[in-house]
Amino acid sequence: MDTSAYVQAVVEQTDTFADWVDGKDATAPVPTCPKWTLADLVDHVGSTQRMVAMLVGEQLSEPDSAFARYVPAPADSSQWRAWLRDGAAAAGRAFAEVGDDTPVWDPSGAAAGVPFWSRRLFGEACVHRADAAVALALPYELAPQLAVEATEDWLATMTSRGYWENRPDFADALRGNGQTLHxxxxxxxxxxxxxxxxxxVALERTHAEADVVVSGPATDLLLVISRxxxxxxxxxxxxGDRAMFDLWIEHMNWVTDA
Structure with a gap:
């Protein structure tokens, strides 16, 4: 998927999320993010999209000014739908005004902030809609190829140089001597x-023999590896080596620790 396709999917995923949470109990727990209520989940999704809109729209090389302008979600859950849709629309406008080579801060350690953030917002929307589905006891569906793209986002982000350097617990647990997961x-x-x-952790997009092989429907793959x-x-x-996969899952705690 290219940047525009990711951004369009962000809008679509956010629309569904917004419909689900509209008017719901703000204090409802989110089992997949044990520290969060539904209000926290909504706040995270909408405020992240707004901060990314600032980063991209203003072509920021440092994130501090965007983070400082954090916009919290309304306390009234009947206002959530409009607020979430406004945030996704703001992100859409920001991406429409820049090219993929526009210099924007990239926390992964690469130098392609615009493509990174379009993919990252898409992955966020897919995973957090799954959180809402669990919290609200709703069925979760995602087209297989979209689930593949969201899995790509999760794996690429978790194996990025930036994540390795900023999460020493992950680095200490996952460093090895060539052990492989497929x-x-x-x-x-x-x-x-x-x-x-x-x-x-080096990531390749390929088929190969490995110490442990995990296979199945793309949506299950996304939801299991994102916990x-x-x-x-x-x-x-x-x-293969089930213990290695269990170790991997144990340290897929990037969002659920939030």
Whole structure:
């Protein structure tokens, strides 16, 4: 997917999320983010989109000024739908006004902030809509190829140089000597090999033999590796070193720790 496709999908995912949470109990717990209520989840989704709109729209090389202008969600949940849609629309306008090579702060450690943030907002929208589905006891559906794209976002972000350097707990647990995990979506085109090295987790988009192979529907793959669905409640098949996969899942705690 290119930047415009990601941004369009952000708007669509946010529209569904907004419809789901509209008028709901702000104090409802979000089981997949144990520290959050539904109000916290809404606040995170909408405020993140607004901050990214500032980063991209103002072509910021440092995030501080965008973070300082944090816009909280309304306390009244009957206002959430409009507020969420306004945030997604603001992000859409910001991305429409820049090119992929526009210099924008990129926390992954690369130098492609605009593509990074379009993909990141898409991944956020997909995963946090899953949080809302659990909190509100709603069915969660995502087209397989979109689930592959969201999985790509999760894996690419979690294995980025920026994440490795800023999360020493992750680095200490996942550093290795070439051990490999293979993730394979069976209902759409998506395969990844994560190789644990002493100074990074290297990610390749390929099919290969690995120490542990995790395969199944793309949506299950996304939800299990992002800790939104227990492995036992999924249709995933795990072959090989199960303990290595368990270690991986244990440290996929980037969003759920928030």
């Amino acid at each position: 993730f394979h979506a069976t209902d759409a085109s998506g395969e990844w090999v994560a190789r644990r090295e002493p100074d990074e 939104r669905r227990p492995l036992a409640a999924s249709s995933l098949d795990v072959q």
